[in-house]
Amino acid sequence: MIIKNKTLILPQKLDKSNITGFLKEIALQKSEIVEEIDAGNLEMIDSAGVAFLDKLMEIFTAHSPQIINLNSELEQSYQTFSSLELPIQLKAKQGNIFILLGENFYAWLESSKQAFYLLADIFYWSFVGVFNKKGQRKGSVTQQGLLIGADALPIILLLSFILGLILALQSAAQLRQFGANIFVADLMAISMVTEMGPILTAIILAGRSGSAIASEIATMKVTEEIDALKMMAINPIRYVVVPKFHAITLVIPLLVTASTLIGIFGGLIIAVTYLDLSTVVFFNRVFEVLTLRDALIGIGKSYFFAWVIVIIGSYYGFNAEGGAEGVGKVTTQSVVASIFWVIILDALSSMIFYF
Amino acid sequence: MKKEAIISVKNLVAKYGEATVLSDVTVDIFPQEITVILGGSGCGKTTFIKNILRLYQPYSGSISIFGKEVTQMDEVEFDSILSRIGMLFQNGALLNSISVAENVSIPLEQHTDLPRTIIDKIIRVKLDLVNLGKAENLSPSELSGGMKKRAALARAIALDPDILVCDEPSAGLDPLTSAALDNLILKLKKLLKMTIIIVTHELASIHRIADRIIFLDQGKVLFTGTLKEAKKTKIPEVETFFRVGKFE
Known part of the structure; x- marks a missing residue:
């Protein structure tokens, strides 16, 4: 994968079989300035290929590169499989030790209460069941x-x-x-x-x-x-x-x-x-x-x-x-x-x- | 020019014990087409699909996928064929012990050497495509029936397979979700040039997506042809189905 005149030139094909190698190549060139990503040669792309393009955008985000020369059919694939527009997922907040202890204690109380109700129910119905x-x-x-x-x-x-x-x-x-x-x-x-x-x-x-x-x-x-x-x-x-x-x-x-x-x-x-x-x-x-x-x-x-x-x-x-x-x-x-x-x-x- | 079949089934016979479920089934499935398999309950539709994918061993006959005979193929070679096929099961068949996102990641982790960051992006996109963007960390047991099916579809298309097989994808879904699923299937066919095989009874869905119809009745192929031909045929069972949307 070549970077020439601040333009990264994409190969003919980007799919799950070749992008791992390209990612390694890019990792060595990530200090380069990339302002454009030329997709003129690109003829085939799958969802892994699109994820690779998204990754390129993140790596070279400092200069907000533009994808150029992407044909209309591949453009549709790119729009469909790109994750750039998806909302950022927030990780669930981890509580501190006191919250965790409190939650566990509360859960234990709840389950004890349930077990007690079940115990009462079983004894009641077992007693009733003897006669009816x-x-x-x-x-x-x-x-x-x-x-x-x-x-x-x-x-x-x-x-x-x-x-x-x-x-x-x-x-x-x-x-x-x-x-x-x-x-x-x-x-x-x-x-x-x-x-x-x-x-x-x-x-x-x-x-x-x-x-x-x-x-x-x-x-x-x-x-x-x-x-x-x-x-x-x-x-x-x-x-x-x-x-x-x-x-x-x-x-x-x-x-x-x-x-x-x-x-x-x-x-x-x-x-x-x-x-x-x-x-x-x-x-x-x-x-x-x-x-x-x-x-x-x-x-x-x-x-x-x-x-x-x-x-x-x-x-x-x-x-x-x-x-x-x-x-x-x-x-x-x-x-x-x-x-x-x-x-x-x-x-x-x-x-x-x-x- | 005559198209070459991506799946070619010849004289397939399938049996459960002594009972013959499929007898002498010969059909071709063509690339980049949506083939709908139709037939009343118990006519052998699911058995047909599972025999093609060797989930059941065929009794006799030949099945060729991507030009290779698969009935006698060894497991390792057949695995490489399976990695190019996605399957959406009738009940989703998600693994309950792991999250939805982990379910989708299984084929990506097992059949590619993609780095984690790329796998995560693919998972998010595939779940977003089936409208489950917010469910990635949920367990399958926390999903409704329709959501399970959509999550299972995300798993089936995780690897952008050449062939996608869907066993009753619209069953149990509301009409809007069902229509959205049809649109997604059409999009996948167009963008990823997928060959799609669908078992369905939904007439509206068939009209929207089918290129070709295979009509099974009591384990035999009653009709095979394009949707246009199916609508014009005089075979009574097929004609009735396309007129009233029910099997007789």
Whole structure:
């Protein structure tokens, strides 16, 4: 690209394939004075070529160059694709740290308020739903019970069994040194009933059913199914959430009991094979140390875990925005939040009952 | 002198499982013309377009684009053909995870080595052309249906493609926006010498922009010819459509 007598002479063609090279050439000559850009040779230009001309105008703006000898057809292309006449875009103002903190706090308050309203709605409609099945699909509680309960049972059993084995094996290695083999039964009974059974079941449910609840409701939200239910005068919480709430309330004690029993069974295997305890001695000790209070604490807190999973899954689902991206985002958020709140609730219950 | 076709389809057969959607379709699409593909719902219009662009694999037949047979072409070579074709999908198909401007920048970043300043200028111009100058930083989920379609058109023309394929561009748009879109299509054809293929049912739009018509019925080509010829034809389905604007 030549600059002669303060005139920059354009080549025959300016398009996306050659302007990068020309831009490099121009960068070396930007101190030159350019008063005219001669387009006499120019025969073909595309929108990238026009953007290049705009860039030339900016580079040589000191002398406000004029484009000359541009034929009428290319002139039309230039007018159509030039960005010089477009309004300058202003960048969004960035707030300072206090504004950002305030906005985040306000957003947190708003979302807490929404979550609280949703919680109240779910409890209200779940209570009403026990006596009045109108507004719910027939068989939906059974269907959800199978999805949340029966389908999750194999993985819960497998993981609880493995966890029981690990817990007993690691404790056994220590207990053996003190000749305190029998205490493996105490440890397995107390830990599985009050802690490991409920928490393991809740974490599996949070990952499995919590994500399913969030993604199902989020998909319904972004595809306007929730709006369609509202337009049919059907309460979406009653129709979509309540069956899940009832189902999880029914299945959670069964799942926790199954998890606890299989975990203790894992412990029994280690006790018999590694610590030379007999099955009778093991179970005698288990029933001796366990109290009804322990069992009630274990089952009782698992209800709270289960409800938290449904409420958080529903909350994120109903707040989904955008398309597929939004669904994925709220699903991840709901799993993380569910596990977080399950552990917080577990810590609180431990403090209340054992501190 | 006889024009050479930019896309030439011969004996194309397309199937979904056992069901034949297109049978023995033979058509030519000529450069720098606007070809409108017409036909009732389910007649295979979208399948036809997607087979040409290999989004669906044709069952049999041959498709040549820019003089090259593409049905058996390897992916890398076909990508170079695709980089010269812009496609406006029926629902826009914008990527929701990124902004409108970033959507338009994808082909520019992937298929050119243009510097950022030039890419930014092209994005602004293309969005301004579709009347979305102020929406560049918005997410696609914040746009209305019509705006999404226009943003998708800006993405489709980002590279000034030789061929622009539009699947029902006017569907869901108000008459004014639809007319403005037609004007833009005519402008693109004239200024960038684009070949444009459009699936549409809007009779007013067809009268405004079509150079050539391909009329499909039950997976077969019922008529192919210029708009003038289409208006005069005695083929009952085509005649009815041009008289009442509906398919029988």
